[in-house]
Amino acid sequence: MASAAQGRAALLLIDIQYSFLPPSGSLAVQGGADILPTVYRLLDQANWEGVWASQDYHPPHHTSFSSSHPPHPPFTSIPLLHARTGKKEQQDLWPDHCVQGTRGAEIEDGVRERVERLRGKVVRKGTDKELDAYSAFALPLHADPSAQSELTSSLLAHKITHLFICGLATDYCVRATVLDALAASAEAQAGGGGWEVLVVKEGVRGVDGSREEEVLKELEGRGAKVVSVEGGEVGRWLK
Numbered sequence: 023m024a025s026a027a028q029g030r031a032a033l034l035l036i037d038i039q040y041s042f043l044p045p046s047g048s049l050a051v052q053g054g055a056d057i058l059p060t061v062y063r064l065l066d067q068a069n070w071e072g073v074w075a076s077q078d079y080h081p082p083h084h085t086s087f088s089s090s091h092p093p094h095p096p097f098t099s100i101p102l103l104h105a106r107t108g109k110k111e112q113q114d115l116w117p118d119h120c121v122q123g124t125r126g127a128e129i130e131d132g133v134r135e136r137v138e139r140l141r142g143k144v145v146r147k148g149t150d151k152e153l154d155a156y157s158a159f160a161l162p163l164h165a166d167p168s169a170q171s172e173l174t175s176s177l178l179a180h181k182i183t184h185l186f187i188c189g190l191a192t193d194y195c196v197r198a199t200v201l202d203a204l205a206a207s208a209e210a211q212a213g214g215g216g217w218e219v220l221v222v223k224e225g226v227r228g229v230d231g232s233r234e235e236e237v238l239k240e241l242e243g244r245g246a247k248v249v250s251v252e253g254g255e256v257g258r259w260l261k
Contacts, residue, residue, distance in 0.1 A: 036189025
C-alpha cells in the first residue's frame with residue numbers, strides 16, 4: 023500500500039469504447055478486450071487519487087471518417103487543411119466510429135461502472151466536426167491554443183505525482199496521450215508540479231500489433247516508463 027510520502031497516483035484510461043472492442047466494433051483493435059482484466063484489476067484494487075477516462079465522441083460526418091471524403095477508403099490518409107492552423111496536414115481516415123449517441127461511443131460497461139463507482143471523470147475528445155483529436159489532453163477547436171487542457175488542470179489540482187495509463191490504441195490515442203502527458207508534466211515542473219508517466223503494458227493494445235514493442239520503446243525513449251501490472255511500480259499502489 024502506498025504512503026503519502028510515495029506521492030499521489032492517478033489512472034488515465036484511453037478510449038475503452040465499444041467501437042474499438044471486438045467482436046463487433048467498427049474499428050475494433052485486435053486483442054483489445056484482452057486489456058479488460060488488467061483495467062478491472064487496477065480499478066478494483068488500487069488506491070487512486072483520481073481516475074479519468076477519455077471518450078472519443080464524434081459528431082456524424084466527422085473529418086476523420088472516410089465516409090466524409092468519398093471515394094477515399096478507410097485506413098488511408100489525405101491532405102486536409104487543419105481546422106485550427108489552416109495548414110495542410112495528412113488526415114488519417116477511419117471507418118465511422120464512436121459516433122455520439124451510439125453504442126459504439128459508449129465506454130465499456132464494466133469500465134464505466136467502476137469509473138462511476140470511484141467518482142472518476144470522463145474527458146471527451148474529437149467532439150468538433152472539423153478537428154480530429156487523438157490525445158486526451160487535446161484542446162477543443164475554439165480554445166485558446168496556449169490554454170491548459172481540462173485534464174492538465176485536473177491533474178495539477180489533485181497534485182498527481184504518478185500517472186498510470188492504459189487503453190486503446192497503443193499506436194494512436196495512447197501514444198498521443200502519453201507524449202502530451204510528458205509535455206504537460208515538463209511544463210508543470212516549472213511551477214513545482216508534474217508527474218511521472220507510466221504505461222501499463224498489459225493494459226494497452228495497438229491497431230498494428232506488429233508495432234506494439236516499437237511504440238512502447240519510443241515512449242520509453244521520450245521519458246515514459248513501461249511497467250507490468252505484476253511489478254513493483256504498480257504493486258506499491260495496490261490496496
